[in-house]
Amino acid sequence: MPELPEVETVRRMLAAHVPGKRVATAAVSRHRLRTQSLAALPKQLEGRAFAEPRRTGKFLFLDLDGGMTLLSHLGMSGRWLFSPAGVDALDEAMPHVHLRLTFEDRSRLWYQDIRRFGMLRVVPLDRLAKDPSVKLLGPDPLEQPPTAESLRACAKGSRVAVKTFLLDQRKLAGIGNIYASEILFRAAIDPRRAAGALSLAEWARVAPEIGAVLGDAVARMGTTFSTYRTIWNEPGQYGEQLLVYDRPGQPCRRCGGEVKRFVQGGRATFWCPACQRGRGNTRKHAQS
Numbered sequence: 192m193p194e195l196p197e198v199e200t201v202r203r204m205l206a207a208h209v210p211g212k213r214v215a216t217a218a219v220s221r222h223r224l225r226t227q228s229l230a231a232l233p234k235q236l237e238g239r240a241f242a243e244p245r246r247t248g249k250f251l252f253l254d255l256d257g258g259m260t261l262l263s264h265l266g267m268s269g270r271w272l273f274s275p276a277g278v279d280a281l282d283e284a285m286p287h288v289h290l291r292l293t294f295e296d297r298s299r300l301w302y303q304d305i306r307r308f309g310m311l312r313v314v315p316l317d318r319l320a321k322d323p324s325v326k327l328l329g330p331d332p333l334e335q336p337p338t339a340e341s342l343r344a345c346a347k348g349s350r351v352a353v354k355t356f357l358l359d360q361r362k363l364a365g366i367g368n369i370y371a372s373e374i375l376f377r378a379a380i381d382p383r384r385a386a387g388a389l390s391l392a393e394w395a396r397v398a399p400e401i402g403a404v405l406g407d408a409v410a411r412m413g414t415t416f417s418t419y420r421t422i423w424n425e426p427g428q429y430g431e432q433l434l435v436y437d438r439p440g441q442p443c444r445r446c447g448g449e450v451k452r453f454v455q456g457g458r459a460t461f462w463c464p465a466c467q468r469g470r471g472n473t474r475k476h477a478q479s
């Protein structure tokens with residue numbers, strides 16, 4: 192599933208190409224995304240020009256003129272694909288395309304989503320903060336980097352496992368299953384620990400790794416396991432950097448011990464039990 196680094200990669204690429212472009216035609220598929228019909232989109236989008244795209248967590252706000260925004264979430268498998276004017280980068284026979292925008296300069300922007308868990312809705316900007324999908328989102332960790340103190344305050348009294356805590360979009364918006372495992376490995380924190388039980392010193396290990404892991408992943412255009420692609424239909428390159436995620440049974444890159452997998456809150460967690468010992472582990476790990 193695309194997480195913050197994948198969505199930020201898409202946002203940056205769209206920011207380089209779509210601002211100022213005006214929609215000539217918009218066509219939608221007859222399918223629903225989750226439960227939502229796309230039938231209203233063509234009328235809402237045709238004639239509007241795109242502004243600078245923004246992002247909070249995993250949500251993209253493709254701002255339009257006239258005080259509107261196209262709210263986009265990639266769900267499990269959503270992709271924005273772009274074809275510049277005079278280039279034929281998008282194949283008309285491509286399946287699962289649910290929105291086809293053609294701009295006045297003949298460049299094209301398509302939304303493809305195989306599993307259809309994504310979201311596309313036009314929302315007035317003055318109602319965006321109260322939108323049910325957006326209003327509960329916590330701070331975006333790249334926009335507002337968390338500190339040890341802010342994380343400890345946010346987790347106060349929480350009995351949920353720290354891995355599950357990091358996935359809670361109301362606490363921090365944008366971290367998903369891949370990066371939560373990586374952050375906790377790099378911070379040498381046992382993913383099973385209750386979030387409310389971490390000390391300030393332990394949060395002081397977690398806080399900088401959040402920005403470091405997400406920042407490194409953005410720099411490599413995110414991680415592709417199956418469906419995520421950039422707007423040029425390319426996979427992300429961060430998969431080669433993963434230290435524990437999707438490496439069960441393989442040697443830990445730090446200690447040589449075995450990376451383990453277990454299911455936590457219905458999601459797979461990957462970790463190194465030797466490097467991520469329980470309470471009292473204050474071992475410092477050199478960055479490789």
Ligand SMILES: [Zn+2]
Pocket residue numbers: 443444445446447448463464465466467
């Ligand atoms: Zn290890």
